[in-house]
Amino acid sequence: MLTGFIEGLLCCLTSKPANTVVPVETSEPTDGYEFVEVKPGRVLRVRHIIPDRPVVEEPSLGGIVSCKRKITVYRNGHLFIENLGERASAELKTCQNGDTEPSSTMEVELTDCRNSSPPVSIPEARSGSLTAGNNGASETGSAGEAPAAGQAEQSQQPRKRRRKPKRTVVIDCERRIAGCKGTHSDVALFFIHGVGGSLDIWGSQLDFFSRLGYEVIALDLAGHGASSSPHIAAAYTFYALAEDIRLIFKRYAKKRNILIGHSYGVSFCTYLAHDFPDQIHKMVMINGGGPTALEPSLCSIFNLPTCVLHCLSPLLAWSFLKAGFARQGVREKQLLKEYNAFNVSSFVLRAMMSGQYWPEGDEVYHAELTVPVLLVHGMHDKFVPVEEDQRMAEILLMAFLKVLEDGSHMVMLECPEAVNTLLHEFFLWEPATLPPPKKEPKTRPETAKAQTDTSISEPTKVRPATAKQT
Numbered sequence: 257m258l259t260g261f262i263e264g265l266l267c268c269l270t271s272k273p274a275n276t277v278v279p280v281e282t283s284e285p286t287d288g289y290e291f292v293e294v295k296p297g298r299v300l301r302v303r304h305i306i307p308d309r310p311v312v313e314e315p316s317l318g319g320i321v322s323c324k325r326k327i328t329v330y331r332n333g334h335l336f337i338e339n340l341g342e343r344a345s346a347e348l349k350t351c352q353n354g355d356t357e358p359s360s361t362m363e364v365e366l367t368d369c370r371n372s373s374p375p376v377s378i379p380e381a382r383s384g385s386l387t388a389g390n391n392g393a394s395e396t397g398s399a400g401e402a403p404a405a406g407q408a409e410q411s412q413q414p415r416k417r418r419r420k421p422k423r424t425v426v427i428d429c430e431r432r433i434a435g436c437k438g439t440h441s442d443v444a445l446f447f448i449h450g451v452g453g454s455l456d457i458w459g460s461q462l463d464f465f466s467r468l469g470y471e472v473i474a475l476d477l478a479g480h481g482a483s484s485s486p487h488i489a490a491a492y493t494f495y496a497l498a499e500d501i502r503l504i505f506k507r508y509a510k511k512r513n514i515l516i517g518h519s520y521g522v523s524f525c526t527y528l529a530h531d532f533p534d535q536i537h538k539m540v541m542i543n544g545g546g547p548t549a550l551e552p553s554l555c556s557i558f559n560l561p562t563c564v565l566h567c568l569s570p571l572l573a574w575s576f577l578k579a580g581f582a583r584q585g586v587r588e589k590q591l592l593k594e595y596n597a598f599n600v601s602s603f604v605l606r607a608m609m610s611g612q613y614w615p616e617g618d619e620v621y622h623a624e625l626t627v628p629v630l631l632v633h634g635m636h637d638k639f640v641p642v643e644e645d646q647r648m649a650e651i652l653l654m655a656f657l658k659v660l661e662d663g664s665h666m667v668m669l670e671c672p673e674a675v676n677t678l679l680h681e682f683f684l685w686e687p688a689t690l691p692p693p694k695k696e697p698k699t700r701p702e703t704a705k706a707q708t709d710t711s712i713s714e715p716t717k718v719r720p721a722t723a724k725q726t
Contacts, residue, residue: 294503298491301482302475303455304508305466312441315512318434319687323626325653327425335619336421339653427653431626434512435686436537438469442511443537447474448501450519451608452576452598454481457518459595460672461679468680473508475501479604481596492604493611494550498527505532512537514683518668519543519639520608523550523617529627539625540679542632543665546644547622547651550614558609566602573598580665582636591669619651628654630682632675634663656682 288305324340436443445465447458455462455474462472476483477497490496501524505513513535517525522544529536558565565572576598581588592598600608629652633645642659649655658678663671 292504292507294500297484298478298486298500299484300475300478300500300504301455302473302504302508303462305462305472307438307466307469307471309439309441309469311439313437313439315436315440315442316434316686318432321431321433321654321687323427323429323431323653325427325623327427327620327623328421329423329425329620331420331422335623337623337651425620425624427624427626429626433537433628433686435684436512436514437684438465440512443470444508444510444513445470445472446505446508446513446515447472448515448517448521448524449474449477449480450517450521452480452600452605453518453521454596454599456481456594456596457666457669458516461516461668461676464672464676465680470683471510473504475504477501479608480600485601485604487603489607489611492607494523494614496611498524502528502531509535511535514538514540516540516679517542517544519545519665520612523614526617526622526625527614529625530621533626536627538628538630538682540630540632540682541645541648542668542675543634543637543640544631544645544648545640546647547617547619549616549618549621550612552610552612556609558606560606562603562606565606569602572605579638582634582662582664582670588670591666595669597666597669622648623651623653626653628682628685629656630678631655631657632667632678633657633659634665634667634670635659635661636664637667639665 288303290302290304291299292302293299326338326340328336328338330336447455447461449455449457454476458474462474466472478491478500479485486492505528509532513532514537515525515528517523517540519542522541525539525541529539553559557568560568573592577584577588577592580598581591631645631649633640633642635642645657649657660667660671660674663674668675
């Protein structure tokens with residue numbers, strides 16, 4: 257703690273970060289590590305493993321899913337989602353009140369409009385009681401009849417008007433989803449870490465899937481791991497980092513790509529899924545949180561000066577260990593050190609937290625996604641509550657939520673075998689192909705009429721013969 261305080265004091269006096277991460281030269285050119293210059297002076301470390309496939313198989317056709325969805329946003333902040341496809345989702349959507357509706361229609365409230373009024377319900381019209389005109393609907397009764405007592409009470413109640421939507425988004429497309437095996441040469445896996453991490457946290461996943469024959473790509477974000485660390489806060493905004501990942505994706509992308517993101521990295525996966533909807537085949541969100549727009553908090557400890565944060569770095573590391581792992585033992589401390597987790601400079605940490613501004617990433621943005629998504633959540637995660645991932649599963653069109661009871665925020669380090677199994681099963685998953693509907697043979701009206709006359713006249717021919725024999 258005393259060393260950290262002295263280094264923080266020197267940081268304030270010299271106006272330079274005490275611990276700056278710089279690229280390191282790899283000693284072996286064939287170890288899978290590469291350094292890619294995405295911009296002049298901006299270098300990212302990338303681990304790219306191309307396995308030797310003894311057998312290459314042709315991918316299956318898979319199944320076609322109809323993605324038909326209508327998203328209506330009202331001015332009071334409510335979001336109305338109606339799934340129109342026959343197989344739009346594998347699970348029933350859960351409404352805000354907890355009831356399930358088999359009609360795949362739900363009405364939810366946007367998270368940034370908490371003070372909005374509850375949705376207005378319009379009573380259904382009874383047949384024969386309402387007549388629609390040009391100016392609306394009016395109730396009519398028979399001439400000469402006195403109004404009933406119930407009608408008098410209804411006239412005293414304030415009239416409920418239909419809300420006008422602010423905007424409407426209609427999605428009407430079809431996606432072909434097939435299983436992705438390691439023997440398929442058109443599949444690539446992209447792993448994206450979050451704040452304070454590095455590509456090393458995916459070590460178990462990279463080794464596991466590369467042995468199965470998958471081509472895997474993982475990168476260090478700017479200022480993390482062995483990537484370059486620009487000393488300017490604008491280099492760590494969401495859009496700057498998203499552009500880096502976009503360039504890396506275009507460099508290594510295949511025909512079918514699967515994105516795996518953790519924490520803050522989930523937002524970049526969603527960003528890529530919107531930019532490349534035809535190339536993103538599936539997506540995995542690990543402790544990514546709810547479908548809310550990103551906005552930095554004004555009352556956060558990360559708004560303190562860099563030198564103060566550096567003095568508090570031992571306390572921050574202890575807090576991350578306690579909140580990021582289900583257990584705080586020797587094994588967990590060794591995992592942090594071995595996989596280079598939360599080993600980032602105070603300046604980069606402050607710039608990353610204050611640069612999380614992404615207003616477009618709201619619930620509508622996530623509801624427009626048509627890619628299948630697997631959500632993995634650690635039950636003991638203190639950074640991301642399980643309710644946020646449940647909210648994400650409700651908004652997405654095709655989502656599967658899996659909760660690991662023994663995991664926390666760094667679930668890929670705590671339960672690598674369970675995470676690898678879940679991911680592999682999701683990669684191999686494909687929707688069942690429904691048999692085509694049987695077409696009825698078309699018959700001419702004369703033929704149908706002749707068949708009808710024959711079927712009617714047959715009983716009349718049998719009766720006399722039977723009676724004559726008796």
